[in-house]
Amino acid sequence: MPRIPQRTVARFFRYCQFLHSKVEAGSEFVFSHELAAAVGVSPEQVRRDFMNFRQVKGTPQRGYPVKEFMAALYAHLESSSLTKMVLVGVGNLGKAILSYFLRRRPNLSIVAAFDLDPEKSDRIYSGCRVHHTGQLEKVVAREKVAVGIITVPASAAQEAADALVRAGVKGIINFAPVQLKVPRGVFLEQLDITLSIEKVAYFARKNRIKEQ
Amino acid sequence: MPRIPQRTVARFFRYCQFLHSKVEAGSEFVFSHELAAAVGVSPEQVRRDFMNFRQVKGTPQRGYPVKEFMAALYAHLESSSLTKMVLVGVGNLGKAILSYFLRRRPNLSIVAAFDLDPEKSDRIYSGCRVHHTGQLEKVVAREKVAVGIITVPASAAQEAADALVRAGVKGIINFAPVQLKVPRGVFLEQLDITLSIEKVAYFARKNRIKEQ
DNA sequence: TAGTCATCGTTAATGGATTAACGTTAATAA
DNA sequence: TTATTAACGTTAATCCATTAACGATGACTA
The missing domain is CATH 1.10.10.10 (Winged helix-like DNA-binding domain superfamily/Winged helix DNA-binding domain)
Incomplete structure (x- = not known):
């Protein structure tokens, strides 16, 4: 292949x-x-x-x-094999992603979520338990999680990424508007939603025609 | 240029x-x-x-x-000129986007949001008034909105897009997991978050190294 | 003032991805 | 059975984006 x-x-x-x-x-x-x-x-x-x-x-x-x-x-x-993921940052975007993965996509599962807010700790959103961010490395390493989803504010994103990398994830998807640094060997996807929206606004203004 | x-x-x-x-x-x-x-x-x-x-x-x-x-x-x-946008679908993702654009980005503004749920109508989220979706075409056309953001479930996305196009938007960004059809002249960006996450999971499994 | 060196601007080369073209194949129907 | 035709598989060509290479430039130092 x-x-x-x-x-x-x-x-x-x-x-x-x-x-x-x-x-x-x-x-x-x-x-x-x-x-x-x-x-x-x-x-x-x-x-x-x-x-x-x-x-x-x-x-x-x-x-x-x-x-x-x-x-x-x-x-x-290889969609048949289960891939474990975690989500860091249980804001609106985080909740949206959690609910997307609830029940759908049997092969992908968000096994835990993390947030700094103690109010949210130990609660369950969309079937996913939320831990305090301090628990992140321990839980991720124990559960052998492969992918981390970062939905925290920009200021906290690099820190979250570092913790995820230390705990051994192999892929990170980052929604915060900062460019993260990760070591080679970790697949990084930057997904800045506002940037995408600005891009669309640009082409809408310019009346460029193109689709994806 | x-x-x-x-x-x-x-x-x-x-x-x-x-x-x-x-x-x-x-x-x-x-x-x-x-x-x-x-x-x-x-x-x-x-x-x-x-x-x-x-x-x-x-x-x-x-x-x-x-x-x-x-x-x-x-x-x-042309970031200096104000571009008006609307958002269709005030779920978690919609709310996340609304709050992102609150106060930041002076050049881009979400001037209205729409939702089918009458509970949400006429309320204000993150400084943005929510109307019933029935009002969409009227408001968008009146305000000369240039860009539509679609954050409704897949089943309702095409309908929302059609209404936006009829009302005269020049760009659409679609978060629903369906491929939309829009006429030439309307810039379309598909942004399927779960798809992106699946992609990361794939490369994490394969241990491919690459960054974006 | 002259030499050095870091960094720019540009052109060329490479590589990837998309589009086009075209021969091939099998289903359908006369 | 044979002709027709719609759609496939592949190769080639084009297009676009990225990387590399390299001469030019001007700040800094002696």
Whole structure:
């Protein structure tokens, strides 16, 4: 199996989403142009992406076998194995993310949340127990958590990241508007929502047409 | 002025963020490698990006004049002119975004929010009045709103987008996990948070090292 | 005032990702 | 059975973004 670039992986997840709905609808086959429309890319892109799975083939005038491709995608994404995550910072955004992962996504689970506010400690939000941030390293290391989600204010983000790294996480997703420093070997995704919104505002002003 | 690619624009905003802090700290000059470290890119990338502003120059062993570059960036990003936005869906995520924009970002303002829940109508969250979604088109058109932020459940997202487009917005940012269809001329940004988290989980599992 | 050195600006090279083109294949129907 | 055709798989071409390389410049030091 070749190493898959980041963008392609992101599309894989979107294909999965759509294929899942197709399975539920009872469809056996799906065309590249259907998938393309569903995730907002070109049919050529879909076919090119699917080339990564040489084992499974589509057939002309029928399309791709939904179940086989789902299986191949899942296998590659290793979505079947459970990945443990924690969330640091139980504000509005943190709560939103906690509720998203409640019940949905069986393969991903937020096993604990942390907050500095003692008011929130030992409470349960969306099925997830909140601990005081002082407990972070202990809990993360004990539970062998792989991913940390940072939803604290900018001033506290680097500190949270450092603690997560010390406790051994392999990936961090940061919603705070600061660029974090993490050692090589830890995958970092910066997701500054206000920045994204500013970008959209910019292109809206400029009337640039483009989609993603 | 050349047309700037999307990625570069995103970096512009990050440069702005950092330069702002530099101004406040009273620095007159800044090096490319400082900026690079601050936003997580290479110094070469910074210099290349800054080539877009031919008028303003840096000097060896001193760096770039902070204020001049701030001014040039602001001028190009047109951040000075106020852009009106609305938010559809006042759940946890919606509230988080509303509070982010309260007071910060003078150039961007969420002028109204909408929700189907009559309980929330006519209340005020984070300084923003909430209307019933039925009012959306009327308010957006009257206020000449340029950007819509969609934070409703997936099932309601397309409907919200259609209403926004009819009312004349030029940009939409969608947090719901569905691919929206919008006409050409409307800039669309899909921002599926759970998808991003799944991506991080994937690379954490694979131990791929990469940063953004 | 001359030399050194750090840093800039630019051009060129590389690499990745998307788009286009085109031959191939199998389902359908005459 | 054969023709037709819609959709696939692949290769090639294009486009865009990043990285590298390198000469130019001006601040600093002796």
